[in-house]
Amino acid sequence: MSVALRGLAGKNVLITGAAKGQGFNHAKAFAEAGCDVALLDITHPLDDDMYAVATPEMMSAAVAAIEDRGQKGIPLPCDLRSENQIEDAIGKALAEFGGRIDVIVNNAGIAAMDTIHGMRSNVLHNIIDTNLKGAMFVTKYAVENMIGRRSGKIVNISSAVTGAAPAMLSHYAASKYGINGLTKAWAMELSEFGINVNAVCPATVKPGEGQGSGMVLGLAPDLEMGADDAFDHFSAANNMDGEMWRAEMQHITDAVLFLASDNAEMITGAILPVDCGHMAR
Numbered sequence: 001m002s003v004a005l006r007g008l009a010g011k012n013v014l015i016t017g018a019a020k021g022q023g024f025n026h027a028k029a030f031a032e033a034g035c036d037v038a039l040l041d042i043t044h045p046l047d048d049d050m051y052a053v054a055t056p057e058m059m060s061a062a063v064a065a066i067e068d069r070g071q072k073g074i075p076l077p078c079d080l081r082s083e084n085q086i087e088d089a090i091g092k093a094l095a096e097f098g099g100r101i102d103v104i105v106n107n108a109g110i111a112a113m114d115t116i117h118g119m120r121s122n123v124l125h126n127i128i129d130t131n132l133k134g135a136m137f138v139t140k141y142a143v144e145n146m147i148g149r150r151s152g153k154i155v156n157i158s159s160a161v162t163g164a165a166p167a168m169l170s171h172y173a174a175s176k177y178g179i180n181g182l183t184k185a186w187a188m189e190l191s192e193f194g195i196n197v198n199a200v201c202p203a204t205v206k207p208g209e210g211q212g213s214g215m216v217l218g219l220a221p222d223l224e225m226g227a228d229d230a231f232d233h234f235s236a237a238n239n240m241d242g243e244m245w246r247a248e249m250q251h252i253t254d255a256v257l258f259l260a261s262d263n264a265e266m267i268t269g270a271i272l273p274v275d276c277g278h279m280a281r
């Protein structure tokens with residue numbers, strides 16, 4: 001018996017926020033494991049520019065990266081704040097995949113920093129609509145084929161902030177605590193259909209320009225810091241002591257692929273920290 005990840009080759013995977021950042025890294029890894037990938041992402045800026053999101057060029061590059069790995073890449077331009085757009089995008093994915101989605105990765109997310117008394121209403125709506133309701137609606141429209149086939153894996157991306165929520169991130173923390181809650185509820189609801197539902201809680205992830213991880217880039221201006229300093233600031237405040245405790249995208253991708261594989265068959269309802277020890281502190 002091999003200890004390599006089992007059961008991924010030939011799977012159809014749907015990833016949200018797949019044209020950049022961690023979602024793009026997960027997409028490439030699934031393609032390398034022999035999966036076809038539907039890449040759902042917004043491809044126009046948010047009206048208020050509160051957070052830098054993917055572009056049409058990033059979507060094209062992401063599809064090309066999947067095809068370069070010998071797999072089918074399906075572009076799904078979609079704003080997760082719109083239920084109608086989600087329903088259309090999932091319909092397109094199901095049509096392209098012959099009616100079968102084996103793995104859903106609810107990864108898309110945005111963040112900003114606000115005090116509760118200075119909470120910007122548009123920012124609150126955007127964060128809850130994208131991070132929490134987006135995952136709800138994607139799964140609502142994508143899970144039925146899994147139920148019918150009595151098989152499937154759902155991996156939700158939460159955050160280490162659900163171990164100890166920092167100041168000025170209450171909208172973001174609430175969205176991610178919500179992700180933990182729905183992960184457990186879906187695990188209960190979907191267990192009779194052989195569907196595993198788990199969440200991964202990343203630590204602060206090393207940021208990168210372009211298609212690199214963007215969340216720390218997005219928060220750095222609020223801290224009046226550059227992205228690298230903001231990464232060090234969050235990591236030093238939350239992680240286990242020492243420079244070795246620094247997270248990069250691949251650390252998160254490894255956990256996502258494990259939970260989507262047959263190796264994780266008996267794991268459901270788990271909230272898995274990949275958090276450099278944040279939650280243990």
Ligand SMILES: NC(=O)c1ccc[n+]([C@@H]2O[C@H](COP(=O)([O-])OP(=O)(O)OC[C@H]3O[C@@H](n4cnc5c(N)ncnc54)[C@H](O)[C@@H]3O)[C@@H](O)[C@H]2O)c1
Nearest residue numbers: 017021022042053054079080108109159204205213214215
């Ligand atoms: N980077 C970190 O330090 C960190 C830490 C913990 C958790 N996370 C979580 O990991 C996930 C990925 O973060 P990242 O660093 O790769 O961020 P990122 O900004 O690089 O990627 C976010 C993705 O979500 C997409 N997106 C945003 N709004 C959307 C919308 N309305 N509709 C469709 N797609 C939309 C973006 O276009 C982008 O592709 C997020 O859920 C985030 O909350 C990140």
